[in-house]
Amino acid sequence: MARLFTPMDYWANAMQMGWVMAEAQGVIAMRMMGAMGLWSVPKTENSRMLNEKVFAFLKGGTDASLAMLAGKSPDVVAALAIKPIRQTTRANHRRLTKRGMKRG
Template sequence: MIHPNNIVAMWSLGFATYKMMAEAQTVIAFGLLGMAGVWSVTPSENVRMITEKTKALRQSATAASKATLQGKSPEKVLARALTPIGSKTAANYKRLSKRGFSKR
């Protein structure tokens, strides 16, 4: 039988994953629209899109590895892995959604 706490943890992890994925898709759309000149982005946005992904992935792998070595449960390992990526997608969504359409 599955413990109720595990069910709540898995639901929370599922919602956090969904939120991160939705924000990531929106950020990708903003980036593509920025490349097309439709969305207002800074000149450094293209480089930023690439460089910050490697940093977030490295932080995610480190957090998951530490949690695994500490003997954390699978849902806690996944949650720790998701945290750096989710934080970055949330920040990017917030930052880029404020920019608006290009005034060209």
């Protein structure tokens, strides 16, 4: 029997994307301040941001593709595509926020 989905299923994905966008803006700001010497970021931050993006997008694309091939509903496919990106932005935002401003 097919699963019935509601508008709330789509709203949940929109909320997750909203969080991704908000946290990504914070991460970008902290990384830019780090490049200017104002925010405490590790020396490996530049390579880290490239590696994690590749992994998150590949994982999301793979999971979404497999769900689509399995006949999952569009809201489930979208949620699986968003999930690894959301996890990465959340983890980065928390990690960089804890590091804080550079002290004299």
